[in-house]
Amino acid sequence: MKKSVSIVYGVLLVIGFILMALSFAFAGKKNTSFAEDSRRIELQPDRVVEVSEDVREYYFDSNQMQSEFSELTFFSVHQCVEVYADGEQIYSLEKSSTVFGRTPGTGWNTIQLQEGVKSFSVRIEAVYPAVRDHVTRFYQENDGQMVYQTMRGSVPEIMVSTVDGAIGIMLLIYYAIARRKVKMGPGILYFGIFTLMMGMWSMNEAELVAYMVKSRTAASYAGYMLIMLMIAPFAAFLQEFSEVEEKYISNIICICSFANVLVCTVLHMTGICEFKNTVFCTHFLMACDLLYLLYVILQRYRARGMDRRVRVCIWGLVILLVSYAVDMSAYYIGWRRTDVIGRFGFLLFICLLAREATAVSMEKIDEGRKAEIYRELAEHDMPTGLYNRNAYDEWASENARDRETAIVTFDLNDLKYCNDTFGHAAGDKYIQDAAKLIAEVFEPAGVCYRIGGDEFCAVIRHARSEWVEERLRRLECLERKYNEGKTDVPMRIAYGYAIFDEQYDKNMEETRNRADVKMYEKKRAIKAEERK
Template sequence: MIILDYPRKKQEIEYDIRILGRKTGDCLMETSNSGKRLDKKITYAYIILLILAVLLTALEYAFANDGVAYDVRTVVDREELCPERVEIIDQDTRDFYFTDVRVFGEADCLFFCSSHQNVEVYQGDHLLYQLKRGNHIFDRTTGFHWNFVQMEQKASFLRVRVQALFPQIREYQLHFYKGNAFKIFMEQVREDFGNVMVSIMDVAIGIVLFAYWVTLKKRLKAGNGLLYFGLFSILMGLWSFGETAIFQMTIANRPAASDMGYLLVMLLPVPFILFARDFLEVEERKISNGLCIFSFVNSVCCVILHLSGVLAHKQTATTTHLLLVAALCYMVYALRTHIREIGFDSRVWVNMAGLLILAVTCVLDLSAFYIKAGGIDVIGRIGLLFYIILVGFQAARDTLKQLDQGRQAELLVELADLDNLTGLYNRNTYNKWVEDHPRPDGTTILTFDLNYLKKCNDTLGHAMGDLYIRSAAQIIAQVFEGQGKCYRIGGDEFCVIVNGLIGSSEMEEKFSKMEEMEKEYTPKEAGIPLQIAHGYAYFDKYQDADIEKSRERADKKMYDNKKLRKEKG
């Protein structure tokens, strides 16, 4: 006798139920419909902001000032210069005078960094160099600019005029150097190489996490924490790279690069807040959604004010910085909630360490922005990278756990609908289908009964009786595979529901096929044939109150066939 290879074994069922336990309920829980709708709106709004930010940056690179090229010739050492005197023209404008221009060699240039300032360099009365803010909407500032000015040998003095574009820049301290531009550039490349590599790794890790989430998205039964953190890592890496000297020196279009940096910072709070909420399993929505909405409003208002010329990004950065601090505070709240409801676990320790790193980095960068005390250095960037690696690894590992729990939860639901012995759908599943489809027009229903099951049990034992049932189930499933759903609705009773009408000639062919297969499943030494009685009916909306009435008519035909086949032996 051929044994039916049914989909689920008893040992598998017991194992799956044992490993699921309490976690299954958690995995199947869902947030309220209103909360889900708001979460989707926030996600869509953020996607729109991302697209607009990319478009705006592209337009700025297309239309904003490109800056000034510099000469590269022989290599000499860099040397800092101090102006002989500084003349204050007005509260925004200062002139720096260098009277001894003989210090400049033939291949030397004057080099200094300006920040959101107009710059004019005169040698004598001759204008050598000019960096000026444009007049259109994509050119509201000169940004942070590395100025390289090639000297002329015949001149009496050198004058550098600097005009602050915003009040916050008036006290910005300038440092002047002489040397060869190429040499200075290569020195910065060597000094900044570590920062660039760390920033690139941040972006790469974010892309990997994003791709990982996309790959598993359809199979996940949990939130989007991996997506949010991947996006945060990409944005953080791009912003960090934009702060490096290599990027600032090689990208000539400084207004666009400056605005891109501000846009990246504006985009940071939302994915970080949503990640903290999802990763630390915080149920609340009001605080996080409120912060996200405020971040959207802030981004839109800042861009409008900047493009309209009312206030530049530099002047509206304070609200964005407050949002970043609020995002860090939300992480503290999420950690506290997680500890109170779940307890200390690896997620808590990883994010506590990361929160400390982010806080230090945030203090360093805000200090550089407001009090010019120095910016984020390689140590801060390595700390950020360390945090991103730790949390990214933890998030990826948790995602795999969630995926496994989701698979197990689906399996448990599936097992609840299946008959343990045969792997077919059980009576409960059949009853649910009948409730959902009381009058299914155009449906064929077939019923089956096993003729000699009692004799098999009494003669050969219940183990062979179970094998008898499984073999019959396999025959029914194979014959009607792809056409309908097969149910075991009783001890030796089966039912097949086909969404459509099967013609009488085709039906007879299937019954003949079943009888041929029965012979293959009957061992000669057993002396008990495998015999499946069958009957069928079509749902008739004029004579059947529901599908159960159709099944009763199919049962009548099945019992006639049962009697006929027993008489034939």
């Protein structure tokens, strides 16, 4: 996903969650009950009257009612409900009148029945043509029995939703930690967002939540919004995870999903066409995600063969196809309990891909650590800890004409005499101790390099002659302190410096050559002083 596309998605994500929060605040309550007093068997209506294509009326006689049960319960799907006892309305579930939707949503209706009621009726009106054929089953039970039954039936859904959400949160935390240690793509981030929203959507669809959430209009709005926002991060994750050399298809899917979110939301909130009537667009884009998964599998197979990631994606595609088919059947045909199977399939897919994605990122972290070690070895002089000649040459090639940059060069006097007289171990110590003094003086403001056996240089940007000369006087002071009490070869560091000048220098190497000239003058002066 390109940076601009990611920014647009981030804005849509924030707006989407704000709208979902507002929908729960302002979309109204679940139902209205007119009964003043509140107290599983399935009830069969005495007769059913089809008033119109969208309206059915169910009539019950008091002879069917069991005295030990005090509640009537049934599940409605985007349907308005009115319940009458002896001709008096005791319950209603009406359309919402807010911008967040005109549907009553889906959920359980619980009506408390008073003693002495001779008959009651239920009027159900479908809000959308797609739910006209929904089969309504009625039950009679005791107080609290509905909650118990719903909780028991929702255990699988709640478990799957919780695991999905937990995996999503862990992936986001893992990405936040891992990206500080090594440069890595945003694939884990995209998959974490997708997984977290999948868990939120699945939890929102659970029957227990449908029973407990007061505003089913808001819950319905949130469900559609979440599923629309899941499409883009999944496509972006597939592109990152497969490492195929293309970004156009994934970006097209993302852009289409953005357009889908914007257009469908505007149509819904203006009342022109609600989410229920435009959801086929979202389902089509979900199918596009599946086709894109097939495409990246083929592309990866052509490029890398049947590697581990291809095998994982193939298994993931099979699981997703089955889960998608089951979930679409549950939605369009009304096989309610089969959607749990679909959610278990999505969970299996998430676990499979999350494991592989984290394994891949761990490999990249390990590769990054090794690369960092190799980079250290390539750029640093191990005996002294300073940067080496390779690092200096790279800097010089990238900064050929760097104004106000000073180069200070150093050379150690009498190193050969130290090696010949006291051994190479003493010579190595001479080099290391001199490097420490140079670094102590110049590294706070510049970068120090060992560019030869006993040759060093320091690069200081935005330098002035007064500052450099003051630093060199400090170096001489540290050198004198170091030499106090020494009985072997004293440390003698010859130095010279030059600041880049366009009149004299074509590049920084010529600046260093001018500094070398002064350094050799100093070297000869030190030798002359020693001979006196």
